[in-house]
Amino acid sequence: MTKMKKFLSAAVVAAMTISSLAGCGTSSKGDDTTLTIGGIGPVSGPAASYGTSVKNGCQVAVDEINKAGGVKVGDKTMQLKLDFQDDANDAETAKNAFNKLMDNGMDALVGCVTSAPCIAVTSLSEKAKILQITPSGSQKECAQFDNCFRVCFTDPQQGTAMAEYIVNKLGLKKVAVLYANSSNYSQGIKDAFVAKVKELGGSIVTEEAFTEGDVDYNTQLSKVKDAAADAIFVPAYYTEVSYIVKQAAEKGIKIPFFGSDGWDGILDQVSNKEVLEGATFLSPFLYTQDDAKVQSFVKAYQAANKNATPDQFAADGYDTVYTIKAAFEKAGSKDIAKLEEAMTQIKVEGITGTMTFSKDGDATKSTKLIQIKNGEYTAIVAE
Template sequence: MKSTVPFIATLLALTSFLRAADGPIKVGEYASLTGKEATFGQSSHKGIVMAFEEINAAGGVLGRKLELVSEDNQTKPGESATVAKKLITRDKVVALIGEVSSGRSLEAGPIAQAAKIPMIAPAATNPKVTEIGNYVFRVCFIDPFQGTVMAKFAQTDLKAKKVAIISSVSNAYSVGLAKFFRETFTKGGGTVAVEQKYSEGDKDFRAQLTAVKAAGVDAVFVPGYYTESALIVRQARDLGIKVPFIGGDGWESDKLLEIGGDALNGCFYSTHFSPENKDAGVTAFVKKFKARWNNENPDAFAALGYDAAYVLADAIKRAGTTDGAKLRDALAATKDFAGASGITTIDKDRNATKGATIIAIANGKLAFNKTVAP
C-alpha cells in the first residue's frame, strides 16, 4: 500500500502557504515603550497604531490587513538587536519599523540587513543608520542638516558669536550632532569656546557648567535627550547662566518641560513637526490623533511613526508583494509622499529630504517658531 504521509505533508504545507498569503501582513515594531526614554517609543507607537487602524479600515493592503507586532526594547542597550531577531525569525514579519533613537537603530539595522528585511527608522537622525545597508531607510532628516540648521539659527537668530557645546560621549546621536553643529558654526565665523562631555544617566552637571560659565559664551548647544538636557538647563540657571540653550530633536518630549520647568524659557530646539503648524496636512493629522488618543496633542515622533507606517503600506501596494527585495525597491522609489511630517522623498542613500521645525520655549510652553527648508 502506498503511503499517504508525503501527500498529507504536501497538502498541509500548501494550506499553510495559502493561509499566509490570505492572512494578515505582519510588520514588526521595536521601540522604547518603557524605560528612560519611553516617551519616544510611546509617541511613535501611537502614530503607527493609528496609521494601521486607518489603513485596515480602508481595506488593508493587497486585500490583506496589516498586523503590528510590537516589541519593547525597554531603552536598554543591546535589547533592540535581540527583539529584532525575534520579530524576523519567530514572528516572520515582512518589515521593521524602528527606532526613534539612532543608537538603538544602529543595533537592529544589521539584523534587518542580514535577513534582507526592510527597516524604516521613524526618527533616527545619525547618518550611520542608513549606511548599514540597502535595506535600511528613514523618514526623517539627518543630523548634518539638523546640525547646520541649529548652527545657523544660533548665529543668525540669536546673534551668537561664541558658544559652548555639552554632549554625551555614550550617545551616537549626540556625538554626531555636536560634530555637525561645530563644523557649521566655526565655518560661519563663530567660535566654540568650550566643549564639555557627560554620559547617559548622569544627573550632576555642575562641573561642566562651571567651565561653561567661565568661558562667557552667548549660547550653549546641548545635543542630547530630554532628561539630561532639561537637567543641564535647570542646573545652569541655578549657577546663574542666563544665555539661551539650544538642542535637537532629542529634546522632543512632554517630559522636557516637566523636568526643566521655567528654566527652559528662552531656549530653542529643532524637530520634525509642530502641532501648531497651520499646514492642512498637519491640522488634519492633529485632529485625528486627538480624537484617537484622548485629546492628546501629537509630537514629532507620533507624526514620524504615522508617516513611517504609511510609507511602508504605500511601498507594499506599489510592489504588489511583501517579498523583501521587491519591497526594498519600492521603498527606495518613494517620491513626494505627503504625510503628517511633510513631503517624503527617499534619496539615493535611503534618507528622507525633509525640512526642520524650530520650537521656542516661552512662558513654560512650546511654541512654533519657524520652518527651515532643506
C-alpha cells in the first residue's frame, strides 16, 4: 500500500505542476482597439542575432505606426501591439510559440525568421486562419499555403538574379561555384544559379562543396584556381566566407567574388579588408543608402537600440509590419479570405524596395546589389 501512495502522490504532484503552470498561459483575446501582431524567431541560441534584429525592426515599425495614429481597419482605428516569442531556431519550439501566441490572441504573424520553423508553423497558421508573413524565410515552402507570404527573396530568386548580373551585365562567362552542401540555403541558391548560368550561355567551370563550419578551403580553392574561371560565386554565410576570401587572397586568386545575402556583415569578419575589395553581393538593405526612408529608419532603430546598426533582418522585419498594416487597411477586416485577396492587391514601398505580392506568396521587388569599394559597402543598381 505504501508504494501505491507513493505513486499516487507523485502523479498528483505532476498533475498539479502542469495545471498550475497552465494557468499563466491564457489571456484575453484581442479586442477592437488593438491589433496584436505575433512574432516568432530565434532570440536565443546560435541564430539569435537574426531573431533579435527582426524583433527590433518590427518594434520600430510598430512604434512609428502607433505614433502616426494606428491602423485603420474598416471604420475602426486600431493600435498595434507586438508580441514576439523565441523559437531558438527549432521547429518544435516554434510550434509551441505559435500556440502561445494563439492563446495571447494574435491577429497576424510576423515569422518565422528562419526556414524550418517557418515551414513547421505554416500548417498551424493555415488551420487557425491567421495571416502569416515571413520576413526572411527564404525556403520555397515557407509560403506554401494561401495565407502565407514572404517579404524576402526566395533562395532560387537570389541565384537567378546573381546569374543574370554576372553573365549578362558583366559578361563573365566562366564561373566557379563554392557552396555549403550541408546548408539548404546555400544549395537552393546554387542550384538556381547553375541552371540560369547555363541557360544564359555561360559555363560552370567547377562546382566545389564544403560543410558549414569548415575552416580550411585550400583544396577547393586550388581547383578553382586551376579551372581558370572569370568569377567565383559563393552563396554562403559570412562565417565561412571570411575564411574563403582570406585563403583565396593567399593563393593569389584575383578573380572577382560574388555572394548572396548571407554576406551581409562580412566587413566586420575580416581583419584585412583588402581581400574583399571588389566583391559584390546581393542584399535587400544597406544602412548607408542615400534614401530618406532608409535613413529615418536607421535613426529610429539606433535611438531604440543603443546605436546598434540595423541589418537586413531588421529591415525585413520593419517592412513586414508595414505590409501587414497595408493588408489590414486594404481588406478592412480581420477576415482571412479578404486579407489574402488584399495581399495580392497592395503595393508596399518599403526600405528593402517596393514590393508587390503574388498569390503563391512571393514578393516581387527590385534587386539590390552591394559592392565593397575601398573597404566600404557601396550600393550599385543592377538594372
